[in-house]
C-alpha cells in the first residue's frame with residue numbers, strides 16, 4: 001500500500017454482486033441516476049478536488065516531445081491486436097500452456113463466474129484475496145463467490161473500504177472523505193485508531209497491517225490484467241499500491257480474469273504501452289508497481305496458474321466497424337479525469353461495467369441497448385471531445401457515441417407505437433426538407449414562442465422543451481427571421 | 492470574393508442579428524454576400540441525436556443548396572463542423588458515395604477561419620467599447636481547431652477590453668439535446684460556466700456558437716446575472732461612433 005487516499009474513483013458499489021443483464025429490477029436511466037449523485041455534496045466536492053488534482057499533475061509534468069508519436073504507435077498496436085485477435089488468442093493459449101498455466105474460455109458472465117468458483121472450490125479454499133479488477137465487477141464475481149461460500153478479501157484500498165463499510169454492492173458508492181474512512185477503520189480494523197485525523201499515511205498503514213495477514217494466509221488469489229502478451233503468455237499488471245503484486249506472488253493458486261481484448265501480440269509492444277498507460281492514468285511518468293507473470297515456476301510463486309478469458313459481448317463489439325474502437329482501451333481512466341459530465345456525476349450512474357466516457361461507449365456494446373439504462377449511456381455526453389483529446393490510444397469517443405446513438409434510435413424505429421421523439425424528429429426532417437415548409441414552420445413557431453414570452457424572455461415552455469426552462473430562460477425570437485430580413489432587403 | 496452565407500436554422504429564427512452582422516461585416520470588407528435560398532438545416536441535430544437516416548436526407552438537401560459556391564461561411568462553429576466533419580461520416584453511415592463526393596466539394600468555413608485564413612485579416616475595423624470575455628465552444632476549439640483566431644480578431648477591436656475566462660476550455664453543458672435529456676447535469680455544468688463568466692467582471696461574453704450562447708445566456712438571464720451574451724460577429728460588425 002502506498003497510501004493513496006481514496007480518490008473520486010471509488011467504484012460504483014463494492015465490486016458487485018450483480019447478476020446477468022435482465023436480472024432483478026431494471027437499473028435507472030443515466031439522467032435519473034445522475035440526480036442522486038448531483039445532490040451528494042460530499043461526492044461533488046471529492047470529484048471536483050480529484051479533477052483539479054489531475055489537472056495540476058498534468059500541467060506540472062508536460063507531455064514528452066514524442067507523445068503524439070507514442071499515441072499513434074499505441075493506437076496501431078491495439079488496432080493490430082484486435083485485427084488479428086483470433087490468432088493472437090491462440091498464440092496466447094499456447095504460450096500460457098507451455099509455461100505451465102491453463103487457459104479457460106468464458107463466453108459470458110455466468111460461465112466466467114462458474115469457472116472461477118469451480119477453480120476456487122477445487123483448490124479447497126474458503127477464502128480468496130482479490131485485487132482491483134474491472135472485469136470482476138463486470139461479471140459480478142464477488143457475489144458469485146459469496147454465494148458459493150467463499151469469503152472474498154479485497155486488497156485494493158478503495159475496494160477494501162467499500163467492503164468494510166458493507167456498501168450495497170448494487171447501489172452507488174457513497175462518498176467518504178479521509179475522516180470518515182478513519183472512523184470506519186477504527187470501527188472495523190482492530191488497532192487502527194491511531195494517527196491524526198485525515199492523515200493518509202496512517203490510513204494506508206492501517207490497511208497495510210490488516211492486509212498483510214490476509215496475504216500470508218491466502219491460498220488463492222484472483223486478479224485482473226492490464227495486458228496479456230500473446231508471444232510469451234505473460235500477464236502484465238500495473239498498480240500503485242503493491243497489493244496486486246502480492247496477489248500474483250504469494251498464494252498457491254493464481255486466477256487471472258481478463259477480457260479477450262487485453263491481448264497484445266508481442267513483448268516489444270509493452271515498450272510503448274508502458275509509457276502511455278502510467279502517464280495517462282496518473283500524470284506520472286511511471287507506475288509504482290509493474291508486475292509481469294508467466295505461467296508456473298518450480299519453487300517460486302503460485303503452483304497453479306489459471307487464465308480465464310472472457311468474451312461477454314466483446315466479439316459482437318469487434319464486429320462493429322465504428323464501435324470496435326472502444327476495445328482499444330487500455331483502461332487508463334484519462335477520459336474520466338477530463339470529462340465534465342463524470343466530474344459532476346461520479347461513477348454510479350454509468351452502471352457496473354465501466355464509468356465515464358469509455359463506459360458510455362463500452363457498456364452499451366457489451367450489454368446491448370434494449371434496456372433504457374444502457375440505451376441512455378451514449379446520450380450522457382455533450383460531445384465536447386475532451387476525452388478524445390487525451391485518450392492515449394486515440395479512441396474517437398464522440399464518434400462512437402454518435403454511432404451508438406444511431407444504433408439506439410434504429411433499435412426503436414420499428415416499435416409498434418413510435419416513440420414521441422421519433423415522431424418529432426421525423427416531422428422536423430420532413431419540414432426542413434423543403435424551404436417553403438421550413439419557412440412557414442419557423443414563422444408559426446416564432447409567433448407562438450413570442451406569445452409565450454414576457455419582457456423578451458421565455459421562462460416556461462411545455463413538453464420536452466420544459467426541461468430547458470427548468471433552469472434556463474430562452475430569448476423571445478425577434479419578429480423578423482434572418483430569412484425574412486434578407487428577402488425584404490433584396491426585394 | 493463571392494461568399495455564400497450559411498445561417499443555421501437556430502440562428503435564423505432565434506438570433507437573426509448574427510446573420511445580419513456577418514452580412515454587414517463581409518460587405519464592409521468589400522465582399523459579395525449571397526444567401527442561397529434552398530438552405531434550411533444542415534442536419535446536425537438529427538445526426539447527433541441518432542436520427543442518421545434523416546440527417547442524410549438533410550445533408551443531401553444542403554449540398555444541393557450550396558452546390559458550386561466559391562466559399563460558404565457559417566457564423567456557427569457546430570454547423571460548420573457538421574458539414575466538414577460529420578458529412579463524410581453521415582455519407583459513410585448511409586453508404587452514399589454521391590453524398591460523400593458532394594460534401595467533399597463544399598468549401599465551408601466558420602466565420603473566424605474565413606476572416607483570418609482566407610481573407611487574411613484580423614483587424615476588421617470594429618469598435619466596441621466594452622469589457623468582453625470569450626468562451627471557446629467545444630466544436631470551434633476541438634472539432635474545427637479555430638485556436639486563437641477569435642481572440643486575435645477580438646484583440647484588434649478598438650475600445651474592447653478583453654479579459655480571460657477561467658477554465659475557458661470546459662464545456663458549458665449545452666450539447667444540443669443533452670441540455671434536455673440530461674438537464675440536471677447540463678445545469679450543473681452551466682452553473683460553473685456562469686460563475687467563471689461573472690468572475691471576469693465582463694459586460695459581455697461572446698462565442699462563435701449561438702447554441703452555447705443561448706445556454707450560457709439562458710442561465711445568466713434566469714439568474715439576472717448582469718452579463719450579456721453576444722455572438723462574436725456582432726462585436727466585429729460594430730463600428731461605433733462615426
Ligand code: SF4
Nearest residue numbers: 329330332333335391
Ligand atoms: S478510452 Fe479512456 S480509459 Fe480507455 S484508453 Fe482511452 S482515455 Fe484511457
